[in-house]
Amino acid sequence: MTSSTSNISNPIITSSSDDAEKDRNITVSIHDSASIKSSWEKISASFNEASKVSLTHDPRWLSVLETGMKHRPYCLLAEQPGQPATPLMLSYMSSPLFGRFLVSLPFLNSSGLSTCDSLVARKLIEAASELADKLDVRYLELRNEQEYTHEKLTATMSSKVHMRLALPDSADELWDSFKPKVRNQIRKGQSHEPEVVWGKQNLLSDFYQVFSRNMRDLGTPVYGKKLFQAIINQFPEEAEFCVLRAAGKPIAAALLTHGSGITEVPCASTLREFNPTNANMLMYWHLLQRAIERNQHTFDFGRSTTDGGTYRFKKQWGAKPCPAIWQYYVRKGTISDMRPEGGKYNRVIDLWKRLPVPVTRLIGPSIVCGIP
Numbered sequence: 611m612t613s614s615t616s617n618i619s620n621p622i623i624t625s626s627s628d629d630a631e632k633d634r635n636i637t638v639s640i641h642d643s644a645s646i647k648s649s650w651e652k653i654s655a656s657f658n659e660a661s662k663v664s665l666t667h668d669p670r671w672l673s674v675l676e677t678g679m680k681h682r683p684y685c686l687l688a689e690q691p692g693q694p695a696t697p698l699m700l701s702y703m704s705s706p707l708f709g710r711f712l713v714s715l716p717f718l719n720s721s722g723l724s725t726c727d728s729l730v731a732r733k734l735i736e737a738a739s740e741l742a743d744k745l746d747v748r749y750l751e752l753r754n755e756q757e758y759t760h761e762k763l764t765a766t767m768s769s770k771v772h773m774r775l776a777l778p779d780s781a782d783e784l785w786d787s788f789k790p791k792v793r794n795q796i797r798k799g800q801s802h803e804p805e806v807v808w809g810k811q812n813l814l815s816d817f818y819q820v821f822s823r824n825m826r827d828l829g830t831p832v833y834g835k836k837l838f839q840a841i842i843n844q845f846p847e848e849a850e851f852c853v854l855r856a857a858g859k860p861i862a863a864a865l866l867t868h869g870s871g872i873t874e875v876p877c878a879s880t881l882r883e884f885n886p887t888n889a890n891m892l893m894y895w896h897l898l899q900r901a902i903e904r905n906q907h908t909f910d911f912g913r914s915t916t917d918g919g920t921y922r923f924k925k926q927w928g929a930k931p932c933p934a935i936w937q938y939y940v941r942k943g944t945i946s947d948m949r950p951e952g953g954k955y956n957r958v959i960d961l962w963k964r965l966p967v968p969v970t971r972l973i974g975p976s977i978v979c980g981i982p
Contacts, residue, residue: 634690634729635690635691636688636689636690636729636730636733637688637689637690638686638687638688638689638733638734638736638737639686639687639689640684640685640686640737640741641653641684641685641686641687642682642683642684643676643682643683646669646672646683646685650669652687652695653669653685653687653695653697654669655694655695656669656687656694656695656696656697657669657697663869663870663871663872664720664869664871664872664874664910665845665848665867665868665869665872665874666715666718666719666720666721666869666874667697667699667721667724668845669685669697669699670844670845671699671715671717671718671721671844672685672699672701672715673840673844674837674840674841674844675701675715675716675717675837677836677840678833678834678836678837678838678839678840678841679701679703679716679717679833679834679837679975679979680979681701681702681703681716681979682701682702682703682704683699683700683701683702684699684700684701684702684712684741685697685698685699685700686698686699686700686734686737686738686741688725688730688733688734688737690730696725696727696730696734698714698722698723698734698737698738698752699714699715699721700712700713700714700715700738700741700750701713701714701715701716702745702747703716703979703980703982704980705977705979705980705981706980707977707980708980708981708982709747709748709942710745710746710747710748711747711748711749711750711751711982712738712741712742712745712747712749712750712751713750713751713753713982714738714751714752714753715753716982717833717837717876718753718876719753719772719912719913719934720753720754720755720772720934721753722752722753722754722755722936722937723735723752723754723756723758724754724755728758728759731758731760732758732760735752735758735760735762735763735939736760736762738750738752738939739762739939742939742941743941746941747941748940748941748942748943748947749765749938749939749940749941749942749943749945750762750938750939750941751936751937751938751945751982752936752937752938753934753936754935754936754937755772755932755933755934755935756933756935757935757937758937762939763937763938763939764938764939764940765937765938765940765944765945766935766936766937766938767935767936767938767945768933768934768935768936769915769916770913770914770915770916770934771913771914771916771921771931771932771933771934772910772911772912772913772931772932772933772934773910773911773912773913773914773921773924773925773929773930773931773932774872774908774909774910774911774929774930774932775898775908775909775911775924775927775928775929775930776907776908776928776930777898777901777902777906777907777908777909778902779902780902781898781899781902781903784898784899784902787928788927788928789926791926792891792926792927795888795891796888796891796892796895798887798888798891799887799888799889799890799891799892799893799895800892802856802887802888802889804854804855804856804861804862804887804889804892805854805855805856805858806852806853806854806892806893806896807852807853807855808850808851808852808853808900809850809851809853810842810846810849810850810851811839811842813851813853813863814835814838814839814842814851816851816853816855816860816863817838817851817853817860817863817864817865818835818838819860819863820853820860820861820862820863820879820880820881821863821877821879822967822970822971822974823879823881823967824879824880824881824882825879825970825974826962826963826965826967826970827882827963828963829958829959829960829962829963830959830962830978831962831970831973831974831975831977831978831981832970832971832974832975832978833974833975833978834974834975834979835971836975837975838865838877841865841867845867848867848868848869849865849866849867849868850865850866850868851863851864851865851866852864852866852893852896852897852900854889854892854893856884856887856889861880861881861884861887861889862878862879862880862881862884862889862890862892862893863878863879863893864877864878864879864893864894864897865877865878866897866900866901868901868904868906869906871906871907871908872906872907872908872909872910873897873900873901873904873906873908873909873910874909874910874912875897875909875910875911875912876912878890878893878894878897880893894927897909898927909929911924911927911929912924913934916931
């Protein structure tokens with residue numbers, strides 16, 4: 611961060627609107643790491659009951675990303691008299707390999723703007739854009755689920771969708787909704803009689819053993835174990851691991867997070883040599899049952915490219931596509947510079963797949979922390 615940005619810890623940004631709502635007094639405050647702590651009660655209160663349905667807008671993620679990925683947290687609060695504050699959480703990430711970015715939020719798929727008030731949205735976008743200018747980032751990335759109109763937002767990525775399943779009241783009802791092929795695959799997984807265990811810190815090593823191996827096989831730098839430890843620490847009631855073991859060895863694992871209505875699976879992996887056993891299908895069946903046990907109404911499988919392999923995997927469970935509209939204020943280059951599509955990183959991916967897993971665990975976290 612350059613010296614010109616050292617005094618932006620908590621400015622108030624105020625402007626008037628030219629439309630019929632110009633008399634509305636809306637201010638936006640920008641909180642950095644220090645002022646987030648001192649204003650935590652106000653920031654936490656902005657996470658209202660409506661947004662608690664999903665955990666993606668919970669301000670505790672700022673601490674998770676600061677601790678687990680060394681990202682600098684910012685929280686923008688739009689306030690007006692007589693109304694609850696509207697937050698926008700941002701992470702500033704800087705890497706000598708890739709440059710500087712301002713993202714809402716890395717690791718999460720849907721953590722951008724979440725307001726239906728167009729004037730509040732405009733104020734937050736203006737404040738976030740000013741912060742992006744002061745931090746001299748390549749771009750500001752807002753991971754939205756609806757499109758917002760603003761002259762600063764000059765690029766959009768909507769090629770992926772959220773795959774979400776509406777859950778019935780019971781696991782039996784869900785089972786009856788599956789096609790015969792899905793039920794047969796689950797039964798095949800059950801026939802191998804793997805041990806299915808649930809836990810938190812006690813299963814972190816098992817989870818990470820599977821997850822890091824799978825990321826190496828995919829040619830992707832792996833998140834550090836510290837990130838997942840921070841998630842469990844910050845969300846002791848809402849986050850948990852599911853691990854499947856065969857002969858005492860972890861073969862499949864997932865991280866689940868539970869909101870007040872939506873269960874999400876940010877990470878799930880199966881060792882490739884166990885794919886013929888349908889361990890992955892069995893694990894997802896247990897994940898879905900867990901969500902129903904917690905009286906959730908929706909299971910979020912995460913983002914997928916339309917008609918891609920993971921899209922078809924999620925669709926077979928009954929998941930439906932929902933919009934994922936990521937919008938950008940681009941200051942340098944293009945958003946495609948950091949995307950793996952198009953083959954520009956194929957050689958690096960192929961090289962990564964050949965590295966020993968311990969090496970990828972050692973150097974991967976420092977790399978992935980700089981990738982938006």
